[in-house]
Amino acid sequence: MDLTDMKPLLTCLALIAALAAPAALACTTPVSVCAHGAKGSFALIEDGRPAALLVEASADPAVRHAADGFAADLERVGGQAPQRVGDTGAARGALVVVGVLGDSPLIDALVRAGKLDADGLAGQWEAYRQAVVEHPWPGVERALVVAGADRRGAVFGLYDLSEKIGVSPWHWFADVPVQRRSGVYLTAGARHDQPKVKYRGFFINDEEPAFGTWARKRFGGINSAMYAHVFELLLRLKGNYLWPAMWTPKAFNDDDPQNMVLADAMGVVMGTTHHEPMMRAHDEWHRNTGGGVTGGRWDYASNGENLRAFWRGGIERMMSRGDGRPYESVVSLGMRGDGDEAMSEGTATRLLETIVADQRRILEEATGRPATETPQVWALYKEVQDYYDHGMTVPDDVILLFADDNWGQVRRLPTKDFDRPGGFGVYYHFDYVGGPRNYKWLNTTQVEKTWQQMDLSYRRGARAMWIVNVGDIKPVEYPLDFFMKHAWDPEAMDADALRRFPREWARASFGEEQAEAIADLVTRFSQYSARRKPELIDAGSFPLGEGIGEELDGGEFGAMVAEWDALEAQALRVKAALPAGHHDAYFQLVEHPVIAMANLYRLYYAVAWNRRLAAAGDARANVFAERARAAFARDEAISAQYHALNGGKWDGMMLQTHIGYTNWQQPEKQVMPEVKRVRATGAAPPVRFRPAAFPVAPGATAFEAPHYARKVDAAGLRWHAIAHLGRTGGAVVALPQGRPATTVEDGMRLEYDVTTAGSGDLAVQLYLVPTLDVDGGDRLRVGVSIDDGPVQVLTDSLVPAPTDTTLQAQRDWNAAVEDNARMIQARFAGVPAGRHAVKIWRLDDNVVLQKLVVAEGPLPPTYLGPAPQAAAAP
Structure with a gap:
């Protein structure tokens, strides 16, 4: 066959290649x-x-x-x-x-x-x-x-x-x-x-022992040779702004002076974190170097002269480029306590205003130009937001950087001054060190939740800066990729683009053939891991089934383990279908988090059964003791497999401890959970399980929020189901976000049909994706009614722990972030038997419904599993 005869075939092959290529x-x-x-x-x-x-x-x-x-x-x-x-x-x-x-x-x-x-x-x-x-x-x-x-x-x-x-x-x-x-x-x-958010970037944080060990092994330190790769990643993601690694003893500008030179040469805008003012790493203060500083307490009231000298040194270094221009930077203002702690109790708002005024005076003196010509940001993090809410004055040209509660719920957004020159931004977290426990090991962020919170932020005017805490970078590649694409054009990243994102990301990374399967893997992994972060999991995290018999009832814990088993099996099937050249990337981005988390669940599930059976003197406890030890050993082997990738390129990156937490702080080393052995007189009976399931209380009907019977859009708003958002079947939000409250008279509602067997009381439990009142208050309202009856207004008064003063509210916040769910409930008396419409009314913005449970008679226990009999969404 000559080339002329092959032309139709070549044309067909070219078309197939084009169709199989990225969008x-x-x-x-x-x-x-x-x-x-x-x-x-x-x-x-x-x-x-x-x-x-x-x-x-x-x-x-x-x-x-x-x-x-x-x-x-x-x-x-x-x-x-x-x-x-x-x-x-x-x-x-x-x-x-x-x-x-x-x-x-x-x-x-x-x-x-x-x-x-x-x-x-x-x-x-x-x-x-x-x-x-x-x-x-x-x-x-x-x-x-x-x-x-x-x-x-x-x-x-x-x-x-x-x-x-x-x-x-x-x-x-x-x-x-x-x-x-x-x-x-x-x-x-x-x-x-062009971008729609001005400054877009990430913060390398909590980077020991993983990122730091890796950088020292591969580059000899956290230096310019290493940062060249970080800067390039940031720019390829169309980001422009970086908060560098800063855990003691690190100082970006002091450790390697070429760091700031290279950043500027590559076009990266540098900053310092929310608690490191005036381009100074906090560790520099304790090194007692630079700017004529003589050290002393990190206290402005008693040591202001030394602090001003220290800060002046930071700005003078920023101006040391030699051509009269600064190394491109956004200067952080304000002050927190030593080591990112709250300032002393009773610190007056007036003192912070004085500190900022003095810092801006230093800026003018060191740069030789008005302070308004140097980009600045003031992070309203933790207690600093309270000062702002109580009237603290911030110069109009300074970016006001609001923050989430460290667990993905934005605490505050603008309510006025939307046209202030400095604008507003958001500091978000994919990683955190603090209560109720650290989360640093793997990605536990749902891009659906990030989208909901950051879409709200953009629509409420936070458009000057988006920055996200990414820990070691490596475990959170997938949500970081999403965050940066969202920040480039929040208007293009609408709900439909969010739905397409997992597949487009998978196709760009691994090709067309397995794109759908990989998209499903990363989506389900994110959803399963967000139910409870791995550092919060132990043998008592989820209930086993009731009783012990010949067949064990795994209960909710067993159902979760079965989900992880299935996900791991799917991940391995997909890997087998990929070309060998994709395996290293696949292991890092898809396989490792799945198999590591699945193994962790199996570890604690085995420990839970060991303890239950050992307490009953059942020799099957010994089987689970061995399973637990095997899972603990496999955890180390999985990390070693990661460290061996590509000739050891990532050696050290998975050193983060994650087994053996007893309080908020990480253990010094992995600790095998205690298991017990039972003295057996003969062969132990075989271990057999009944099929595990999420139980639903008798007399209760559970609905996934997207499985409504009817919806009524109103007041320029429309209901939109966001697949996978939350713990199980997705959630429903009112779009566009950022709109004012509506009333019952507006009629914006969802309806769910339920049939009651008898007359009596009816309880309606709403399970919400945790969110906060971003207007600065402490409540979000949603309405519930039965048929055409009166509307009960339920108030979700979840408040972020850093500003809370009551023990119960602290417990409520802890429970919500641990379970990634918030339950509120209404009760209706004298509901007759028959068919009814349960109506959920949109009142306040930022209320995200993921599930509801309708129960006759006594209130059912908290139920976080799926709704097995839910009807398909219309």
């Missing part, structure tokens, strides 16, 4: 990436040869760094390095040109000649335009021009293309392989993009 290869919009050429398209890679790349010698270092990365990406995809040319006269054929509008003579000349439309680009924050330009220069038939409104705009314009041609932002940080392509083409036209 970026759809070829339907300007400058979209295609597997085949068309009229006017730009050949980025043709027959394996990339287009030439031109970056002017005068370009900003950040642009040159990104161009080097993009050139490496072209080689990863095409198999050959692109030709690097210094001017257009040396170029022939296809050419990629990148630069900054107003700083690039080549790009400015194209604009003047009318060959590049730059309307709407100049002066925009981090905007870029990608354009295919015909005959831009003699000898160049067609060029791809990436024009940034500023230096990071150009960087993001390049890395946007890298991701679309198949180079994952995680190609180094998670070993995601790059698929070779002999042809990559960009459709004709131009496209413009």
Whole structure:
């Protein structure tokens, strides 16, 4: 068969390849990436040869760094390095040109000649335009021009293309392989993009023993050689802002002076954490160095002179670049107690205002310009938010950074001054050290919950800064990828985009064939692990079945273990279907968290049965003792498998202790839970189980929130089911979020049909995804009624523990964050037998319903399992 005869076959294969490729290869919009050429398209890679790349010698270092990365990406995809040319006269054929509008003579000349439309680009924050330009220069038939409104705009314009041609932002940080392509083409036209949140980034925190050990083994320390990879990851994720690792004894600028030099050269905006003011690492204070500081107490009232000198040293170092400009930074203001503790009891708001005024005076003196010209942020973290709520004055040009409660519930959002120049932001957590227990080991964050809280934040005006605590980075790759995409364009990341995200992420990382299965794995893993974080799990966390007989009843605990068993089996089946080159990335991103968490559940399940059976003198306790010991040993083996990946590239990254917690703080080392042996006189009876299930109390009917019979939208709002949000079957929210309260008269409600067997009292329990009153109060309201009867207004008065003053409220908050659920209930007297409509009324915003249980007679116990007889959602 000659080539002419093969043409139909080749065309078909090209079409199949295009359909199997990422959505970026759809070829339907300007400058979209295609597997085949068309009229006017730009050949980025043709027959394996990339287009030439031109970056002017005068370009900003950040642009040159990104161009080097993009050139490496072209080689990863095409198999050959692109030709690097210094001017257009040396170029022939296809050419990629990148630069900054107003700083690039080549790009400015194209604009003047009318060959590049730059309307709407100049002066925009981090905007870029990608354009295919015909005959831009003699000898160049067609060029791809990436024009940034500023230096990071150009960087993001390049890395946007890298991701679309198949180079994952995680190609180094998670070993995601790059698929070779002999042809990559960009459709004709131009496209413009820019972020909607100004500062977007993450905070490496709680980084010992895992991240720190890894960095010391691989790079000799947490230094610029290591940070080069962190900075590149941040920029490839289209982020721009970093809070660096700071656990004692670390200091970003002092440990390696090249850290801040490299960050600025690559275009990264540096900051310091919520409790490290004026570009100073807290550990520097205890090192007693710099700025003429003589040390002493971290107390402004008694040691203000030394503190001012210390802070002045931080700003002078920020200004040490040598050209009159600062190393690009956002300066944290304010003050907390020594070591990120609350300031002394009774600290006056007036003192904090004085501290900030003095800090801004230092800024003006050290920079030689008004304080308003230096970006600043004041983190309203923990008790500092209380000072703000009680009237503390914050300068209008300073970003006000609100925070969550450390467990994913945003505490506060703007209620006024929405147009203040500094704007508002949110500090969010995927990792935390503190009560009720640390959570640091694995990802336990649902992207659905992150979306709900951050979508609310954006719509309520938090648009100046989004930053997330990611711990060691490695365990939270999946939610971090989501967080950064959401931060780039919160309006595009709507509920439908949220639904598509897991599959698109899986396809970009592992290809089309297993994308659906991997999306299901990461979604169910996130949901199962968010039910209770692993550090909070022990043998008593979930109930076993009642009684002991020939067949054991696993109860709720057994049902959860069965879910983990099934998830692990699916993860291993998917791995077997993947090419070997994907296995390292798959282990890090999908397999390891599944098998590690499944093993942890089996460990504590075995301990629970050992203790139950041993107390009854049942020799089967010995079987479970051995199972527990085997699971404890396997935990270590799983971590060792991680550390051996890719020639030991990630050695140390899974050292975080997670077994043996007895209080909020991590144990020094893994501790095998105590198990007991029973003296046996003969062979122990075999261990057999009845099928495990989540029990529902007699007389009760459970509904997953999305399984309503009817919904009534009103007041410009609509009900929307968010799959997987919460513990079991998803949750329902009123969209758009951020709208004012509604009334019963507005009619915004959900209806669930239930049939009662007899007349009498009826209890309705609502299970909510935990949320807080972001208006600064302590209540969220929702209405409940039966048929056309009166509406009972239920109040969820969950308050975050850091500001609580009552023991019961502390216990309520602990229980809600431990179970990832909050239960409130109503009771209706004298309900006749028959069919009824239970109506749930939207009153306050940010109330997220995940389940309801309707019970006749006495109230049923708390029930967190699925609703086995729920009807399908309409």
